[in-house]
Amino acid sequence: MTKIAAPHITRRSLLAAGAAMPVASLGSRLWAQSPTLFGSASLGSTGYVIVETISAIVNKHSDLRTSSMSTSGGAENLQLIDQDALDFGQSASTDYQAAMAGTGRFKQPINVEQTFAYTAWATVPMVRADSGIETARDLAGKRVSPSTAGGSTRRTWEMMTDFLGVKDDIRWTYGSWREVYDAFRSGAVDCVPALLAGGSPSPLLQELMASVELKGLGWPEDAITHANKVNPGITRYEAVPELWSAVSEPTPCTASVGLLAAHPRVTDEVGYAVTKAVFDNAAEVRKISQELQNIDPEYAVRYMADFVPVNAGAAQYFKEIGVWRDDLVIAS
Numbered sequence: 001m002t003k004i005a006a007p008h009i010t011r012r013s014l015l016a017a018g019a020a021m022p023v024a025s026l027g028s029r030l031w032a033q034s035p036t037l038f039g040s041a042s043l044g045s046t047g048y049v050i051v052e053t054i055s056a057i058v059n060k061h062s063d064l065r066t067s068s069m070s071t072s073g074g075a076e077n078l079q080l081i082d083q084d085a086l087d088f089g090q091s092a093s094t095d096y097q098a099a100m101a102g103t104g105r106f107k108q109p110i111n112v113e114q115t116f117a118y119t120a121w122a123t124v125p126m127v128r129a130d131s132g133i134e135t136a137r138d139l140a141g142k143r144v145s146p147s148t149a150g151g152s153t154r155r156t157w158e159m160m161t162d163f164l165g166v167k168d169d170i171r172w173t174y175g176s177w178r179e180v181y182d183a184f185r186s187g188a189v190d191c192v193p194a195l196l197a198g199g200s201p202s203p204l205l206q207e208l209m210a211s212v213e214l215k216g217l218g219w220p221e222d223a224i225t226h227a228n229k230v231n232p233g234i235t236r237y238e239a240v241p242e243l244w245s246a247v248s249e250p251t252p253c254t255a256s257v258g259l260l261a262a263h264p265r266v267t268d269e270v271g272y273a274v275t276k277a278v279f280d281n282a283a284e285v286r287k288i289s290q291e292l293q294n295i296d297p298e299y300a301v302r303y304m305a306d307f308v309p310v311n312a313g314a315a316q317y318f319k320e321i322g323v324w325r326d327d328l329v330i331a332s
Contacts (some may be wrong), residue, residue, distance in 0.1 A: 093259055122194075129215045146180075196239060214246040
């Protein structure tokens with residue numbers, strides 16, 4: 001893997017700095033004096049790799065100086081943007097509705113923009129190949145673990161199984177991705193999410209595939225449509241056998257799209273410079289890691305959320321290269 005260095009900040013160091021000054025003061029200091037600051041995700045995760053690389057590429061191919069900081073992920077990044085502590089952050093489309101409305105884990109409405117899409121995280125119901133479970137409705141009476149109790153996968157799966165009429169008959173358990181995959185491997189649970197990044201198995205899923213024969217179930221189309229109506233950040237996706245051998249044909253599922261969130265005070269010039277640095281050098285970016293294979297301008301626009309305003313500088317870049325979508329809203 002090619003390594004591109006950029007200054008890195010941990011969440012602990014940022015919070016330590018914040019202990020000496022109010023968050024608003026910290027935000028003002030970052031905007032006035034510091035490099036352009038990106039929030040990524042937990043160390044080693046897909047979101048971490050992607051956003052750390054974006055920060056480094058922008059540092060290398062633009063006049064901007066960048067730094068990056070590891071966080072707990074998309075929801076926290078949106079909150080840090082609201083607190084003026086980040087310029088850009090890794091985020092997931094499923095969090096925007098609640099963030100912009102100030103509901104759920106978000107205590108107040110957050111004013112945020114998007115810059116571009118960089119991947120899609122699909123979570124496909126997954127069982128053992130010899131389990132006898134053939135459809136999502138067959139999960140009634142089974143032990144299902146949709147990862148963490150506070151995660152977006154839990155909310156989506158509970159919504160969809162409720163629509164299918166089996167939610168209350170499922171025995172739900174929760175844990176980290178490592179914990180639920182270990183439980184599945186040992187036979188303690190019957191169904192867990194297959195995490196696909198850009199259609200390909202995550203590293204943990206690849207590890208599981210080496211010891212267990214798997215089968216992806218997918219979701220019924222009416223359940224996917226229902227989920228999208230409730231939360232437009234939930235996107236229909238297809239797992240395909242070319243990228244994941246546990247399905248024998250294109251299998252409908254849901255995904256959340258990875259979007260580079262931007263503080264509304266990110267200027268047109270900065271938004272343009274970040275977007276241009278990444279996509280003018282997309283071939284170089286894709287060579288760095290498997291997680292970056294969807295860094296492509298057409299993909300970046302195709303999967304942007306139509307209910308989130310787009311930074312005007314990013315929109316300008318995509319218009320110049322001819323891939324803009326007219327249904328997207330440009331931030332004023």
